[in-house]
Amino acid sequence: MAEITVTVDGVSYVDHVEPRMLLVHYLREVVGKTGTPIGCDTSNCGACTVLMDGASVKSCSVLAVQADGAQITTIEGMANGEWHPLQRAFHEEHALQCGYCTPGMIMAAADLLKENPHPSNQEIRDGLEGNLCRCTGYENIVRAVRRAAEAGVSE
């Protein structure tokens, strides 16, 4: 067991974990942050995307011990009194159906807009290539990310 200190959505946690424990299992089963779901086991789907020190990572591909000392933001930490502009845009553009990919999609989009605050549609599509959605055909996800960009989400 290894001792780790991880800040998740602004709260600091000290835990003893097996060195092999995945960050996503740590978040879901130790910290109780079930807002981040698991969609695959090969880091292809991106459903488990969270921000680690501000950069998006697939939390199924990070060990909990690698997050020692890190700041993790999950979908549950995105709203700050009111919905994050990306959350609002996903709602307003009907960019989710079953919603299973949505947490990861929003976290990946947040990172994308930080890197590129005014992406073209193609840049949005390329930037979200690591996140799969089976419901929407992506059309409205692209619209939502554009809408959030226009609302100045990165500022």
Add this chain to the structure above:
Amino acid sequence: MTTQTETHEAPAGELGKARLRKEDDRLITGQTSWTDNITLPGLVHMALLRSPYAHARITRVDLSAARAQPGVIAAFAGADLADEQGSMPCVWPVTDDIVMPAYPPMAVDEVRYVGDAVACVVARDRYAAADALATIDVDYEPLPPVLDMRAALDENSPKVHEAGNKCYEWTLANGDIDAAFRDAPVVIERDYVQQRLIPSPMEPRSVVCAPIGDEYTIWSATQVPHIVRILLSLVTGIGEHKLRVIAPDVGGGFGSKLEFIAEEVITVLVARRVGRPVKWTESRSESNMASHHGRDQLQRIRIAADRDGRIRGLSVDLLANMGAYLKIVGPGIPLLGAFMYNAIYKMDAYSFRCTGVFTTTTPTDAYRGAGRPEATYAIERIMDELATELGMDPLEVRERNWIKHEEFPYTTIAGLTYDSGNYEAATAKAKELFRYDELRREQSERISRGDPVRLGIGVSTFTEMCGLAPSKLLGQLKYVAGGWEYASIRVLPTGKVEVVTGTSAHGQGHETAWSQITADALGVPFEDVRVLHGDTLVAPKGMDTYGSRSVVVGGTAVHSACLKVIEKARAIAAKLLEAPPEELEFTGGAFQASGGGQSKTIQEIAFAAFDAHDLPDGMEPSLDSDSTIDPANFSFPHGTHLCAAEVDTETGMVTIRSYVAVDDVGKVVNPLIVEGQVHGGIAQGIAQALYEEGVYDDAGNLLTTTLADYLVPSAADLPSYVTSRTETPSTTNPLGVKGVGEAGTIASTPAVVNAIIDALRPLGIRDITMPCTPERVWRAIESARSLGDPSARQNGGTA
């Protein structure tokens, strides 16, 4: 009769309004209750050991090392559960002589596909369960795999089951097919391959079972909680009244969760054995192997036509891969297609035959569209072949044969009565949005200037059958259950409304759409309605969600229950207003005498029903009403989808340049949701055309066990879509709705492949087996080129 087709405009009432979804709040904030999120005191985790062989005899299972692992509570092999696990049911035995082999939830003596469950471990956490799984020792005696359907039907083939590899043969015929083909000026025959697909909802399957005394609460990532409850009871012998099944938030299904799964049975039996709540959640690779697959049919289609393009007859012969066992409705999937090969076209004769075949592969069942995409693909592909043969434009040959809008209702050669439709209107709108003529000109220009990037135009004028289904018809087709749907409206004392529905949404937005139907009917605010579903304790009756049935049957049930509420309220209003009930008008949520004067709102009447001080004599103090609706007919959405694809003849790369979809799904409850369903449907159809295929090696190992191998497309792989609608209401339900869940998937696959073939036809190519990967397209081009200049040959074309 002329059916009315309207261009949609902003609605006055709730119906047709682009309401933002009520579901989103919890989904975009991570406050969801996916099954894998469920935690309970004492919960333990189950992991399943699955067969690494496609076909083998189990000679020994040694669980002793697993049982000795730290944190392990129990371990079971199939033999341990044999006395209580029963056999997984198939509820659609399509013929009297169908072969229905025993299907043990956990294999006992023999495994029949890679992924068949062999043993399980229950441990304190999922890591300990996985560790223990690795210590289980199983001895297998390999048996020959059975993989190819044609070879499987050879009498010398090894057998999947003792009774043989032929599961059933089902036929449908109408008209004199021999006469239609005899002396027909044009006869075209084609073989098409519907590759195996893996439905791949983003949420893998998950089951939790909590035993309390002799009662069991089961959470499952399912589309069909009510069906699961009944079948779980029948298989395990636990009384239906002792079972509560909950489908919490469910992360997509696409048919893959229209299933009663072996893992549900195993989880319940194991929870009963260990006396604690048990959770099983599959990994993606487990899901790819063990959740059911879709499609996998070999199609031979023949069409006979006159020289002017009129279709005389159509003959279809299918081999349908059942996989190793019969899933819940697996044998019936090709039958749903049987009624759709004739599509929107008139003809003199039709014959259909399907042979179901067992193989040592993952069992197949419904996948988005379920039989109709396969049928639509074959007919829409061969319509293009017919157009080519006759030198006609593909839209022209379709129009020559389709049912004209003034001919509805029309009974098709397959025996269904299409109530309404307007193929002319949808096609005209699609052509305009697509700039059809302009693209045709560009296509010729590219050919004449020798552009290595060719342009192709793909057409798909599809229809489908939704609103499953009239119970009587299901009975005639040997389906074991009915096709009704249930709804209940509860008017609370404060005027808020609870809608209980038997449908079970998993992304479709029923909470929003049913709220709109209710708000529209009762005149209450949209925000005042709450929709309850997906829990057999809360919604005790229902036939659940699949086959684009929910709005047509479930929405109609909601509407019908609302009307009953209004009639109850009318009696109370009449008493309160001292007016005869028949003279009261109900508009905008209030009753008023036709001459004017005082009015009573539905909320006021709700409180009056609650305090019950002044009700009409003999009236019960409640407005609550329920309704169970059995549809009189299917509904028949249709549309015209047009795809422009650029094909690089040097690399084989296909790029979809534009995609136009004009769908007619009848009246629309929420255009935002409808558009979203069309988008997602198109994406899945494109995925079949270009990307996805479940592949086995010669030993029967599934090679596409991850999302790295099974190519569910990303945003970067898909185009933007132009969508529009025409609106020809269904005449068989009061809302005029038709259903939209599968339309895009049914329409888009042939549109895309027709576009690719249209681009490459001048090279002598007339088919490429899906998925049309760059390699396959390139090989087809190379092979056509090696045959020389097609214009020099009599019969241009490579198959």
